[in-house]
Every structure is written in structure tokens, then in C-alpha cells.
Amino acid sequence: MWVEKYRPKSTSExxxxxxxxxxxxxxxxxxxxxxxxxxxxxxxxxxxxxxxxLLAKESGTNMIELNASDVRTKERLEARIGEATMTVSLFGxxxxxxxxxxxxxxxxxxxxxxxxIKDAVKVTQNPVIMAANDPDADEIxxxxxxxxxxxxxxxxxxxxxMYLRRIAQEEGLVRTADEFRNxxxxxxxxxxxxxxxxxxxxxxxxxxxxxxxxTVSQSLNAFFDAGDAASALSALRALSLSxxxxxxxxxxxxxxxxxxxxxxxxxxxxxxxxxxxxxxxGVTREWRLLRYLDTLLAQExxxxxxxxxxxxxxxxxxxxxxxxxxxxxKKIREISVRYAQRSWTSGASxxxxxxxxxxxxxxxxxxxxxxxxxxxxxxxxxxxxxxEAGR
Amino acid sequence: xxxxxxxxxxxxxxxRDDFLLLMRQGVKYDKAMGFKMDSETDLESAVRTIRSxxxxxxxxxxxxxxxxxxxxxxxxxxxxxxxxxVSSMCLCADHSxxxxxxGLYVKxxxxxxxx
Numbered sequence: 274m275w276v277e278k279y280r281p282k283s284t285s286e287x288x289x290x291x292x293x294x295x296x297x298x299x300x301x302x303x304x305x306x307x308x309x310x311x312x313x314x315x316x317x318x319x320x321x322x323x324x325x326x327l328l329a330k331e332s333g334t335n336m337i338e339l340n341a342s343d344v345r346t347k348e349r350l351e352a353r354i355g356e357a358t359m360t361v362s363l364f365g366x367x368x369x370x371x372x373x374x375x376x377x378x379x380x381x382x383x384x385x386x387x388x389x390i391k392d393a394v395k396v397t398q399n400p401v402i403m404a405a406n407d408p409d410a411d412e413i414x415x416x417x418x419x420x421x422x423x424x425x426x427x428x429x430x431x432x433x434x435m436y437l438r439r440i441a442q443e444e445g446l447v448r449t450a451d452e453f454r455n456x457x458x459x460x461x462x463x464x465x466x467x468x469x470x471x472x473x474x475x476x477x478x479x480x481x482x483x484x485x486x487x488t489v490s491q492s493l494n495a496f497f498d499a500g501d502a503a504s505a506l507s508a509l510r511a512l513s514l515s516x517x518x519x520x521x522x523x524x525x526x527x528x529x530x531x532x533x534x535x536x537x538x539x540x541x542x543x544x545x546x547x548x549x550x551x552x553x554x555g556v557t558r559e560w561r562l563l564r565y566l567d568t569l570l571a572q573e574x575x576x577x578x579x580x581x582x583x584x585x586x587x588x589x590x591x592x593x594x595x596x597x598x599x600x601x602x603k604k605i606r607e608i609s610v611r612y613a614q615r616s617w618t619s620g621a622s623x624x625x626x627x628x629x630x631x632x633x634x635x636x637x638x639x640x641x642x643x644x645x646x647x648x649x650x651x652x653x654x655x656x657x658x659x660x661e662a663g664r
Numbered sequence: 665x666x667x668x669x670x671x672x673x674x675x676x677x678x679x680r681d682d683f684l685l686l687m688r689q690g691v692k693y694d695k696a697m698g699f700k701m702d703s704e705t706d707l708e709s710a711v712r713t714i715r716s717x718x719x720x721x722x723x724x725x726x727x728x729x730x731x732x733x734x735x736x737x738x739x740x741x742x743x744x745x746x747x748x749x750v751s752s753m754c755l756c757a758d759h760s761x762x763x764x765x766x767g768l769y770v771k772x773x774x775x776x777x778x779x
Contacts, residue, residue, distance in 0.1 A: 285773040290751040291729050292670060293703040295776050408706070422690065423703050429726065429750040430741035435761035435769065442764065450762060458744055599744055651721070 275472045276465050276513050279440055284327045287320055288436045288464060289428025294324055296423050301328060301369065301400055310394040310401040312375075312417055314408040315425030317560075318463055318515065321404040324425075325371050335368040340561070341375045341403075347385030355389075358397040367399045376405040376413055376558045387412055394419060407558065427462035436464060437471050446471075458599065466518060473587070489514065490585040493522060497583040499575065506571035516551055516566050520544055522585075523574070529586045536577060543574045604657050611648040635662035665720045667701065668734060669752040670727055674698040675718065682717040686710060707748040724748060728756035730768050 281287045284294055293313075300311055313321045329336035337357050341350075357370055372390070394401050405413050408424070428436075434453050441448055448471070460467035473489040495508035512519060527540045547569055554562050609623040612631070616623065635641040635658045645654060667673050675698070678686070687693065690705035701710055701724075711722045724747040728735040735754040736742060759765045 285770050285776075288769075290703070291753045291773060293751065294773070296703055298776070421704065424690075424706070426749060426751045429747075429754040430745050431735075431739060431755050431761055432769075434741075435755060435766055438761050438764065439766035453761070454740065457741070462750065603746065 274513050275440055275444070275468050279436075279443075279468065281323065281327065283331060284324060287324065287327070288432050290315075290320060290324070290425050293423045293425055296421075297324065297402070298328060300421060301332060301334070304367075304400040306398050310397065310403065310420045312413075312420040312422045313402065313404045313425055314413065314417075314422060315406070316427070317406055318465060319425040319427055321425050322371075322373055325369070325402050325404070329369050329371075335366070336371055337368050338371045338373065341372045341386070341390075347389040350386050350389050354393070358393045358399055358401065360398065370397070370399055370401045372401065372403045374405065374558075374560055375403045375416070376407050376410050387416070391416065391419065406560070410558070428464060430457045430462065433457045433460065433462065433464050433467050437467055440468060440471065463515070463518075466514065469513060489522065490587070493526060493585040496571075496575070497526075497578060497581075497585075499579075502571045502575050505575040506567055509567040509570055516563050519566075519570075520547055520551070523570070526583055526586050527578070530581065530583045532581060536581065540574060540577045543570070543577065546573075601657070604654060608648060608650065608654070611650070615647065632658065632661040635659065665714070665718065666723045666725060667714075668725050668727060669701050669707070669747070672697040672700050675714065678717050682713060685713050689713060701752075703752055711748055726750075726752055726754045728759055729753040730759040730765065730772050731756060733758070 284298065287294065297311060297313070300308075313325070315321055326336070326338075328334075337354060339350075339353055354370055354372075357368060375390070390403070403416070403420070407413060408417075408422075434457050437448075437453055437456055440446075441453075456467050456470045459470055469489050489512060492508050492512035495511070496505050499505035499508055509519065514522065524541070524544055527537065527544070532540065547566060550569070551563070551566065554560065605624065605628065606620075609620050609628055612618075612627060613620045613623040616627070618627065631644065635644065641655065641658050641662070644650070644658070650658075672694070683693075686699070689710040690701075691710050692700040692702065692705075694700070701707060707724065711724065714720075715722050725734050725736040726747060727733065733756045735756040736745075736747070738757050739745070739754075755761065755765060755769070759768060
């Protein structure tokens, strides 16, 4: 897989979050006991763990890593890192302590883990870096007040294209500017997804692709053709996509295949259940449970699709359509955020419960204008609201 | 109002509450230089605060990692790119991806993270 082949080997080879990387590097260089610890926040896949691992390697620092969602109680945390925070080597060398996914730990305040970490970072003799996915969790906000918080974000689209072009050049792959932009737009800012898209596209017409052993299409076809659930599980595990992307690709293949209504309903039911479980994992921040998603799909979805001769079909929307979808979803998000602030509701409730009715009412010009005034929307939203009202 | 992420900018006099809110959102302040937003800033919240305090639309731009120039002008991805949600540096038109600038990109960062 190209995502593995082109995995960065040093911090300077990573893409995006340049300033954040410099801040973390400088912090580690200058860290002395008494200085604040570091908290990295950002969505999964933005390079927090990779950055810390490479940083420790490059600076020759011994790293003690702990996934906080696997060790929750104060006693276990104390046993694993208590001593490490308080001791340095015989020659005065310090170790870097890395607590990954601390939001998984903070969800269980009753276990005392949070208090332990808060106290430990105040007196630690070694630098401590923590990583969390959700910056808005209350406990993370509390923890952030005693740390330096650095935000990791997806790289800008232009940098994603730069990295794709670099890979294309190394692989001898010829792609047009529009094709590169299409990969970038479809990836939604996820570099790994963009690379997978380019690899599966490169493999489809064979244009210069050398490493097609386990592209998205091949992994999914291997899943559909598997002889038993164990082989289906291996095929899914070889698929280097995020769980949400896996579900999306599977849904596209299932919907586009000519399945009998019963089979289609059963398959979509499994996907729906998997989606609900993913949502619950997000809410409870039990990220480690994501690893069982492949098992669920292999055990429940595979028997339904077995022998149905499904093939991989890409979700191939033309670039202008993708652009329109992207722009519209940005507008809906913005409207729902502003509406939620005004109405003391959550953004999600605003989007799912209130906006559909508001859009209906936007057929009336007077209402539309009032809504635009109240939510402070500029003229670009007027056309959008008219279009939504006419749906 | 156009704000370059990573650069200093000035704001009209803010109320105490808005100023404190911006500080909590990770905006830096220096009496001589003004305000600055960087990788420690919660850009989405800070932009919202500035917009409501000044009643002006805020447009964020980012700088080019290779040459330091403003990077967003003429960018083909401007419709796709929400600059509050992507990292704070990019590439300008002079160092656009089609010019094969990955080597320059890595060179610009070498030695700045680990030295």
C-alpha cells in the first residue's frame, strides 16, 4: 500500500501542521522540570501519534507510550507511569511520556485517572505529551488549562495535492491537474484517503501503477469473494481506510449491486447497525472498540453477500457535483451553528430537527429575509435558501 | 477584515469580556504588535468572537511555508478550503504543487523541528 510505502520517516517529511510540529519540537528541546506539559488535540488521522513517535526517535529520546483508553484506573496508571514521571536515568537522560487518546480516560472520572494525570503533570521530572481527539470535551478543557494546547488539523488541499504529486512522480504515474484535484476533493482533506483514491484509480487503468497488491478495489473484491468469514475479515483488515470510509465504500458497492430486496434490506440493516455503533463509540470515546467493527462486518455482512458476486464500484461523482455538495454542506453547517447559538440547541439538533422546517418556510420571501437578518447571513445564502426551499 | 494566520494584526478596542474570551481561545496579544492567531488558537471560536465584537466579516488567509508570502490568493481550492479547519501554513502560487515543490517543502522544515 502506498500509505505504508510513503509513511513519513522524519518529522520534516510529514505534511501539514508545520507550525504545530515546530512548537512541539521546540517545547521538547527546551523542556525542564516545572514547565507545562503538552496537550495535542485534533481529529484522528492528523498525525499526532506519528509526530510524537518520530520526534522521540529523531531526538534520541526514550519514549514511554501508553494508550490511556486501555488503562483507566488511578492504580493502573500509577503502576504504569507513576515511577516514570518521577525518575530520570543514571546519566540524567529524560524519557518522553506519551499518553495517547486521553479523552478515552477522561470519560471515566470516577476511576480517578483524571486526577492522577492532573497531579502527575504538575510534578513530573520528564516531559509528558498527551493526545486527544475531542477538544470540546469538558474534561479536556479542564486539562488544557494546565497544559500547552496545540491543535492538529488536516493539511490544506494544496499540500495534499503536493504529496500526491510527489507519490505520482516516484511511481511514474501520469495524472492531469483535474484528476489530482478530484482526488483531493473526494478525500475531504484526509491525506491517507487521497493516497488510497489515487492508488485505486492508478490500478484501475494500470497507468504506471506498480504496487496494486492491496488497493481498495482489490481488498473489497477479496472481501466479496472470500470463502469464509475469516478470509473476509483478513480482506477487511487489509483495507487501509477509516471505519467510516469502509462503511461508505461498502454501502456504495451494495446499493449499486443488483441484490434481491430482502438481501439488500438485510445488508443495509447490518451497515446501519455498524454506523450506530460507530456513533456510540464517538459519543463514549471508546475508540479501542473500533477494532471490532471489521469482525462485525465479517460475521454479519459477509454471510449475506456471500455468493452474490458483488464487485467494487467507486463512488465516482464528477468534480463539479462534488464541489456543489461540499459547498452546500458547508452552508448547512454554518446556518445550523448560528441557529443553534440563537436557539440554545445543539448543532446536530438544529440540523436534523429544525432546519428542514425552516427551509420549508423559506418559500416565503419575508420569512427568508428575516431569517437571513437574524442569523447574519450574507447574500450568497439567499440563493441557497431559495434552492433548499424549492426541494 | 483579512487576518493572516501566524501574523500580527490589530483590532479596534475590544471590551474586557471579548478580550478575555480571545485570550482563552488561544489568541496571543502583545501591546506593541497587536494580536496573533497560531496553532495554539481555536480558530473557529476566535473568528466567531472577532466577528461578533467588530461586526465585520473575517477572512482568514495563511502564509506560504517556503517563502512566507500570503498563500491563498489565486488558490484553485479556495471554494473547498475552510481555513479555520486546516493547518495554518500552505503553499503560494509561486510554489504550487504542480511545480514539484515537495523537496523545497521538506528542506524548509528540516532542522526547524528537531535540531
